[in-house]
Amino acid sequence: MLYLKKVCCLALILLSDFNLIKMKKYLILLFTVIPLMYLYSQNDREKENRKINEKCFTCHGQSTYQFYNPEAARDVKYRMNPYRIIYSDRYYMSVHKSFKCTDCHSEDYDSFPHPSTLRFEIHYQCIDCHGGDETYAKFNFEKIEEEFLSSIHSTNHSDEFSCWMCHSPHYYSLSARKESNTKNIVAYSNSICLNCHSNIDNYQLISNERNSDLISKHDWLPNQQAHFNSVRCIDCHAEMNEDVLVAHKIKSKNDAVKNCIECHSQNSKLLESLYRYDIKERTSKYGFYNARILNETFIIGANRNYLLNILSVVMASGILLLILFHLFFRIIKKTK
Ligand code: HEC
Ligand code: HEC
Ligand code: HEC
Ligand code: HEC
Ligand code: HEC
Ligand code: HEC
Numbered sequence: 001m002l003y004l005k006k007v008c009c010l011a012l013i014l015l016s017d018f019n020l021i022k023m024k025k026y027l028i029l030l031f032t033v034i035p036l037m038y039l040y041s042q043n044d045r046e047k048e049n050r051k052i053n054e055k056c057f058t059c060h061g062q063s064t065y066q067f068y069n070p071e072a073a074r075d076v077k078y079r080m081n082p083y084r085i086i087y088s089d090r091y092y093m094s095v096h097k098s099f100k101c102t103d104c105h106s107e108d109y110d111s112f113p114h115p116s117t118l119r120f121e122i123h124y125q126c127i128d129c130h131g132g133d134e135t136y137a138k139f140n141f142e143k144i145e146e147e148f149l150s151s152i153h154s155t156n157h158s159d160e161f162s163c164w165m166c167h168s169p170h171y172y173s174l175s176a177r178k179e180s181n182t183k184n185i186v187a188y189s190n191s192i193c194l195n196c197h198s199n200i201d202n203y204q205l206i207s208n209e210r211n212s213d214l215i216s217k218h219d220w221l222p223n224q225q226a227h228f229n230s231v232r233c234i235d236c237h238a239e240m241n242e243d244v245l246v247a248h249k250i251k252s253k254n255d256a257v258k259n260c261i262e263c264h265s266q267n268s269k270l271l272e273s274l275y276r277y278d279i280k281e282r283t284s285k286y287g288f289y290n291a292r293i294l295n296e297t298f299i300i301g302a303n304r305n306y307l308l309n310i311l312s313v314v315m316a317s318g319i320l321l322l323i324l325f326h327l328f329f330r331i332i333k334k335t336k
């Protein structure tokens, strides 16, 4: 940013000092047309890819598909397996919306029936594309990978459990980093876990066991629904890390947070995780630390009720006044 300002200043000085019409034209070209060309080419690529994807979406975008059957010598219609349906509106909101399907899948999918060898297709992993890339440094992919590899999911099921299990290849979008409403962040984050822990079909992709009933497993927690709407599963189940915005090291259930004080206290754990970004913003805005929790969620111990505070001040000053009154009359009595 500073660099950009310097360049602009220099350009302005040059322009005002020499007032070279030709130079001005050249600079205008440099500062407007080239960025526009860049934007255009990006949009162009996205548009082009959308067109290419349409072919895949005519079958994978809805519940039925149609093709010409040469044996029957006519068009036939079948139902698409729901697990193979991809909703285009959600696809085009995801972080990889600018991709064409065949950026991740084999070009051979272009023909139908798809060649049977495609069943053995190996998928890219996040780190194949994002690892060591400066553009994504802020996400800390390497650190996340490290945390994931030491999580209970990965250590118990290393090969079956990949990043794609939680990050849908076709719909994944950012939330904690972009969203300002904490409830929405919580809902999105928890839906990722529940999509498997409350869905036996997905759970049994990984485990031969049945998934346990989460409601009864958490019945020690009062107001369970209120908690699940306000805290993320990872706030109790994952290890915090300064460098990673979203913790990825899920620990065994024996190491989960069960102690109410960890959240319901002045230096709540939540201030370092879920409300971390919020706090930075609010600290500069309102000038005090745990504003979010104090204002919006009444957390035992972290906060005193505002009305009660006023009431106690009123009561305390009332008593003080009474004592002063009493003292005043005693002194007057004595001096008489
Ligand atoms: C004429 C309809 C049709 C078109 C067009 C089509 N597909 Fe498919 N696709 C299917 C059907 C039906 C299946 C499931 C049967 C099979 O695997 O062949 C499938 C399976 C797949 C699978 C494997 C799913 C799995 O569970 O392993 C992938 C990946 C895939 N398609 C990608 C694509 C891509 C990418 C395109 C566009 C380049 C595309 N398909 C175009 C009908 C179609
Ligand atoms: C960012 C990479 C990426 C892009 C882009 C992508 N896919 Fe996929 N796709 C994957 C991965 C990875 C899997 C396997 C998911 C898994 O292992 O759980 C997959 C699985 C599938 C499946 C099998 C069903 C499922 O959801 O597991 C189908 C069908 C499919 N893709 C079709 C498409 C079509 C059609 C497009 C374009 C509209 C597309 N994919 C774009 C990475 C991608
Ligand atoms: C085939 C390569 C490839 C794979 C695999 C891949 N990505 Fe990406 N990803 C990209 C590219 C390229 C972009 C930039 C897209 C753009 O700018 O339109 C991107 C964008 C993103 C962004 C948005 C960055 C931003 O600044 O908004 C996130 C987050 C992301 N990917 C996460 C993931 C995760 C998590 C996985 C694995 C579950 C993954 N990606 C797998 C290539 C890939
Ligand atoms: C057990 C589920 C799970 C697994 C496995 C998982 N993630 Fe995540 N990941 C999440 C959740 C939940 C979020 C929070 C989404 C949000 O709020 O943006 C997240 C967020 C992210 C983000 C965005 C963080 C940010 O700074 O904005 C990245 C990048 C990411 N994951 C990468 C990965 C990579 C790479 C892997 C595999 C090595 C992986 N994840 C495996 C659950 C998982
Ligand atoms: C694709 C399915 C899937 C997803 C998504 C998933 N899990 Fe799991 N999880 C499992 C399976 C399977 C196990 C059992 C592992 C084993 O065999 O020990 C497990 C185990 C656990 C355990 C350990 C329980 C114990 O017995 O110690 C916790 C805690 C947990 N998951 C929390 C989460 C959280 C939090 C998320 C979301 C960030 C999440 N899981 C996402 C499938 C999933
Ligand atoms: C307030 C903290 C807290 C929250 C929030 C929370 N958990 Fe737990 N969870 C625990 C504790 C503590 C245990 C261990 C309970 C025990 O062993 O009695 C546990 C147990 C579990 C288990 C193991 C169940 C078994 O088979 O014994 C799973 C799986 C799990 N939680 C997943 C989740 C998911 C998914 C979410 C989000 C929807 C979630 N938890 C939210 C604290 C929490």
Ligand code: HEC
Pocket (backbone or CB within 6 Å): 220, 221, 222, 223, 226, 227, 230, 231, 235, 236, 257, 258, 259, 260, 261, 262, 263, 264, 270, 297, 298, 299
């Ligand atoms: C991971 C952090 C966390 C832990 C651990 C936790 N809480 Fe909470 N609790 C919260 C948050 C955040 C809220 C605010 C919920 C809301 O939006 O009303 C809350 C709300 C409550 C409420 C008020 C519910 C309502 O409907 O307003 C009670 C009572 C409560 N917690 C008791 C407990 C008890 C008892 C424990 C220990 C067994 C516990 N909590 C553990 C974070 C936590």
